[in-house]
Amino acid sequence: MNYFLSEELRDIKELCAEIAEKYIIPARAELDEENRFPSEIMKVMADSDLCGIYIPEAYGGSAEMFGGGSLALCVATEELSRACGGVAVSFAANALGAMPILISGSEDQKKKYLPLLASGSRMAAFALTEPEAGSDAGGVKTRAVRDGDHYVINGTKQWITNGGEAQIYTVIAQTDPSRGARGLSAFIMEEGTEGFSYGKKENKMGIRASATRELIFEDCRVPVENLIAREGFGFIVAMKTLNRSRPGVAAQAVGIAQGALDEAAGYASQRVQFGRRIDSFQGIQFMLADMATQIEAARALVYSVARMIDAGEKKYEKESAMAKVFASDVAMRVTTDAVQILGGYGYMKEYPVEKMMRDAKITQIYEGTNQIQRAVIASALIKETAGGKR
């Protein structure tokens, strides 16, 4: 389908396809098997100017060239995910980590940190989740206590994508426990800050090329100028960040699904059973047709939401959740069907589709489970109905 992407956006797509072909596809099985972070590929992406596509020119990026950066990030993430969802999320998680600064940071914070991320010389990560605060983000226990011109932070963050690989972290911590979600605040924390260390590196089902790690804060002193927005604004910063980043997860899901369809269609055109190519059987044809249609519908939704954000629309929480929930459910179905079409071969690690199926699963879980997304959509719907808006 023609989405009339600008020449600049097509440049991104082409470049990512080239990186995928030359660097990601030859390495993905090994990165998955060894649970290894793709540092070399991250370097290639930085050298190719891909790290600044969502950051404004004033801070060293090139977002204006692509009409805002949301669609640019989606196009890049989708194309990279077509080859490997784990490598793609390592790239996209930088944007998630940068988003609190981009959305709510002060001019000084933007000038200090964004150019480092735009050039790719540093990586970023977003730290919200804790052992007891997942879907219930308001339940964050990590404490930040003001002490003169510093905050003293204590606590543990869990399952942090790019943890241990990033140098710049945006961390949500509790500054006023009596106020619950309204007592949360967002901080910028640099690697090497005293009292900040890394914990266990997770052994995951999928996206195994990406680093997922614990962050440990023990009397970690962060200067007050690293507070994002104001005390008590942490929850709002986190929600705005996730609303903005969800189309990226959706794009990852579309890419994984497309990669699986490519494999399944290619296999079905080669595999001969009962003396015929299996794509001549209607049973396989209908599966492929449904997979292709679902992917296209997901892509159309994701691009539309990204374009809405790029156009400056302020309210997109519901649409962003819809894109994420729809695309990730499509990714799970399509990758499962791809394994089915490849049959016994699909179940073997010599073929890439079983990995795609494992990679797809996380897109239904992270950055808000699909159940939370449905709650967000329903709550918006109920509000609209109550307000007489249709």
Next chain:
Amino acid sequence: MRFVVVVKQVPDTAEVRIDEEKGTLIREGVPSILNPFDEYAIEEALRWRDELGGSVIVVTMGPPQAEAVLREAVAMGADEAILLSDRAFAGADTLATSNTLARAVSRIGDVDVVITGKQAIDGDTAQTGPSIAASLDWPQVTFVGKVRQLGDGVMVAERYVEDGCEVIRASLPVVITLLKDANTPRLPSLRGKMKARKMEIPVWGIDDLGLEPGKVGLDGSPTRVVKVATPEASSGGEIHRGEPGELAALIVDRLLGGEVE
């Protein structure tokens, strides 16, 4: 330091099919690509420019659509590009091609190093690089696997040949042809791709280069491809053992006897 990289647009031989009856390549519908060896030439020039400063100018001779490979080079980081294109250049063999390319190098002026791939994957002659050097009357170092040192009027390079490695010191300006051992070509950058798309590429024809019609194109080409054929695979062979003298006599007899073509 000023580098000129000479590149060629070639059919993607991975995609080429052969007309079984005529024994020729079917060119229709075959994508054109930058000659793979030339990617290494571009990378080498970019690396030395990044280290020493200066500029990289990429040049190709070909039909108007050959500018696609120049844009690829600019996307990788080349500073300028020039297309040599003129109906009069059509049908050139390696001599006429290198005459034209050498004249372009002279016109660019103040060039320190001309780099090109060791050969093009379509003709596989490996003649154009050396022939440019001959035409310019510059030193040449072919089959370079590593450029060790460059600057102060001197280049030191390793030349990989069948039985080893020659280390050659040459004065500048120099022409070198590069092997794939030399480096790993970089990918284009996003900024490079945008610059490449917008760049106006000058086209130089026969008049711009001040060349006579008899020196370029088909008229300037003393060689002709008479036939392209797949040689029959030789089989068998004979093995003789004995004293060197006896064996030499045997070979001479066979040659003189017309038994061996």
